[in-house]
Each structure stands twice: as structure tokens, then as C-alpha cells.
Amino acid sequence: MSSTTGPLAIAIVTFNRSALLDELLQSASTMTTAPDRIVVIDNASTDDTQQVVSAWESKFPPGVLVNHRMATNTGGAGGFSEGTKVALELGAEWVWLMDDDVEILPDALERFAPWMERFKVIHGRRYDVDGTPFYWQAKFNQFLGVPLPYSIKTFNTDGYALTNSGTFEGMLVHADVVRRIGLPDPRFFISWDDAIYAWLASLETEVVYVDEFVLQKKREQKQVSLGIRHLNDSSPLAKYHVMRNRAYVGRYFEEHGRLNRVGFAIGTFLTFAKEIVRLVVVERSAKGFTSLVNGWRDGRKIWADRTWRPMPALTGGSDD
Structure with missing residues (x-):
């Protein structure tokens, strides 16, 4: 990553979805600006996840792909906490947190770069499985304590929207923010961990959604x-x-x-x-x-x- 923004690590949390992880690592290998590290947190998978990660290690430059297997399944929250910790220990100044069921668009880091000069917690946009824009931008209603969706007019004329909520399916966080608010809380296991982490970050710095597509979702779900x-x-x-x-x-x-x-x-x-x-x-x-x-x-x-x-x-x- 450009020296003007500092070393960047992608932290991926995976559990028993080796085929999706394989597709994600494939997309990471074709990024036009490569990350400095890719930290794979394997949450004690029982499928062939370890074989998939091992096969990809030799396809990246030495030391780029870091295979970090957990002794037990700590959930998404535990995995992202560990992934952030490992990334910072490896010298990352930026950590891009993501689940294993997305793929990275080739020019994602070029799209992020201008925003990384201005903000320290950034969410890009993503496409749904069928290629249509996926809407997940939300903001905590402080009275109710729940993240509610923005109206359809989310982004201002500069192409971003302030928020106090977020998702680990694409949250990009500067190390300074992590040092101030601590690691993601593993006690959540799954659910609400990313929303509250962005909320904590918003007490320290501006948290934004930017009108830039950087990911595509790959896992199909029942949806209404x-x-x-x-x-x-x-x-x-x-x-x-x-x-x-x-x-x-x-x-x-x-x-x-x-x-x-x-x-x-x-x-x-x-x-x-x-x-x-x-x-x-x-x-x-x-x-x-x-x-x-x-x-x-x-x-x-x-x-x-x-x-x-x-x-x-x-x-x-x-x-x-």
C-alpha cells in the first residue's frame, strides 16, 4: 500500500466455508494494489480450510499471507479481535476487516486511497450476489440504541456519509483508532460486535460510508x-x-x-x-x-x- 497511508492488512475471519474463502483469496491475488498482509483467522474449522490456506500461501509473496488458526471457534467477534491484534503486531497501520463470503473488487484500494487521507474509519459499498447494489448503511439511533437505515439519499455531495455504526464485512480501521478504543470485544461472539465497535470509534473520530464499490457478496441467503x-x-x-x-x-x-x-x-x-x-x-x-x-x-x-x-x-x- 502507498507509503502515504501506511501498511495495510486484510483480516479475514473464516469458519467451515473453504470454497468461499478460496474465492476471496483468489480475488485478493488479483488486486491492482496489493495489501501488505492478508491475515486469515481460521476459527477452528473442521473442513479443508487449512489446505486451502496452505495452497494459497505459495501464490503470494513470502510472508504476505498469514495463516492463523484458532484453537477453538471464537465466533466472528473473537476472530476479528484476534485478526486486528495480529495485524497490528505485524506493523499494519490499517486493518480491513471482512468475512469470508465476499470477494474484493480489483481496484478496491485505489478507490479507498483518497478517503484514507481524510478519515480513519471507512466503509465502502458492496454489490449483492446478483450484482445489484447491496444496501446496508445504517446509523445508531441513540435513544433506541439500534442502528436504523439511512434514507435513500445517504451520501452528501462529496460522496460520503457520517455514521456511528458499522459492519465487519468491510470496515477499514486505522491503527490509531484501535489503540484508543481497544480491540473488538470477543465476548459478543457474533452479532452487534461490529456496530458497537464503530460506535466506539465514532466517539474518537469521524466514521464514514463512502460511495465507492469495493466488495461483492458471494453467499446466497433467503432474503426479503x-x-x-x-x-x-x-x-x-x-x-x-x-x-x-x-x-x-x-x-x-x-x-x-x-x-x-x-x-x-x-x-x-x-x-x-x-x-x-x-x-x-x-x-x-x-x-x-x-x-x-x-x-x-x-x-x-x-x-x-x-x-x-x-x-x-x-x-x-x-x-x-
Whole structure:
């Protein structure tokens, strides 16, 4: 990556999706501006993921592709926390976080480059599986404590939009921000970890979406379009964590003096209602309802845990 922006590492988290990972690494190998490192966090996959990564190691310059296998499955949150940590230890000044079910467009880093001169937390856009623009830009409603979609007029005349939410399916973060707010919180396991990480970053610096397409989604899911919003299917495990992790979101808000308990309770009810809509409209099944209830119940334990502390800041941050 250009010396004006500093070394960049792509941190990929994968679990038992070796075919998709293979396609992603293929796309990384054809980028017109190459990353300095590609850190693959294998979340203890039981398929042939290790063989796929090993096969690609020799196709990149020595030391570029870093194969980091976890002893256990730590979920997306644990994987992105570890991937960010490893990337910084390897000297990255930028970490581009992504799941294994996307591919990188060849000129992605050229599209990011001008924005990297201005901002320190950046999201590009992505295409859906069928090649149509995928809409996922959102912003936390502080009263409700939930990310709500922008209107269709997202971007200003300069081609970007400020936000306080985000996604690890493409979030680009400067190391200075990581040092200030700490690593992504692995306790989330899956769900809400990326939204709250961008929210924490927004307390330190501007977080933006830019009108530049840099990724394409590759994994097909059941999906229902609600206009500017799409609802995908999700697993019972994801449903559990959507509800349980509301408590982690609330604790972070509370820690920073931004928690409105009445509004947050309403937001939690609306989150539960959205998941019911997902069950009825997208999945047409009651399977997963128990997971939602169990997640809400276990979230109450997190609220009651007075030993809970947020992720600590790292040392060595510099001023903007």
C-alpha cells in the first residue's frame, strides 16, 4: 500500500466455508494494489480450510499471507479481535476487516486511497450476489440504541456519509483508532460486535460510508426486500446472540454515559419484534423463537454483572 497511508492488512475471519474463502483469496491475488498482509483467522474449522490456506500461501509473496488458526471457534467477534491484534503486531497501520463470503473488487484500494487521507474509519459499498447494489448503511439511533437505515439519499455531495455504526464485512480501521478504543470485544461472539465497535470509534473520530464499490457478496441467503432494508435468514445461534448481546450494547452505552434506559428498552422490544418478522416473513418457521427468549434471558445476567468492564484501550495512539 502507498507509503502515504501506511501498511495495510486484510483480516479475514473464516469458519467451515473453504470454497468461499478460496474465492476471496483468489480475488485478493488479483488486486491492482496489493495489501501488505492478508491475515486469515481460521476459527477452528473442521473442513479443508487449512489446505486451502496452505495452497494459497505459495501464490503470494513470502510472508504476505498469514495463516492463523484458532484453537477453538471464537465466533466472528473473537476472530476479528484476534485478526486486528495480529495485524497490528505485524506493523499494519490499517486493518480491513471482512468475512469470508465476499470477494474484493480489483481496484478496491485505489478507490479507498483518497478517503484514507481524510478519515480513519471507512466503509465502502458492496454489490449483492446478483450484482445489484447491496444496501446496508445504517446509523445508531441513540435513544433506541439500534442502528436504523439511512434514507435513500445517504451520501452528501462529496460522496460520503457520517455514521456511528458499522459492519465487519468491510470496515477499514486505522491503527490509531484501535489503540484508543481497544480491540473488538470477543465476548459478543457474533452479532452487534461490529456496530458497537464503530460506535466506539465514532466517539474518537469521524466514521464514514463512502460511495465507492469495493466488495461483492458471494453467499446466497433467503432474503426479503423491504425497500431500503433487506431481511436475511439467520441461524438459531445468531438469533440467540442478537438478543443476548443487546445487554453488551447497553453496558457500553452506560459506560460512556449515553444510555437512555426507557429508549433502550423500547429498542430491545423492537429488535425482538424484527426477529419475529424475520421468522415469519423470511424463514416461515417458528424455529428460533426459543433462542430469542433464551438470549433475552441471558442478557439479563450481563446487565446484573457488576464486574463487567469494557475492552481496554491499547497504548501508543497518536493524535489526529
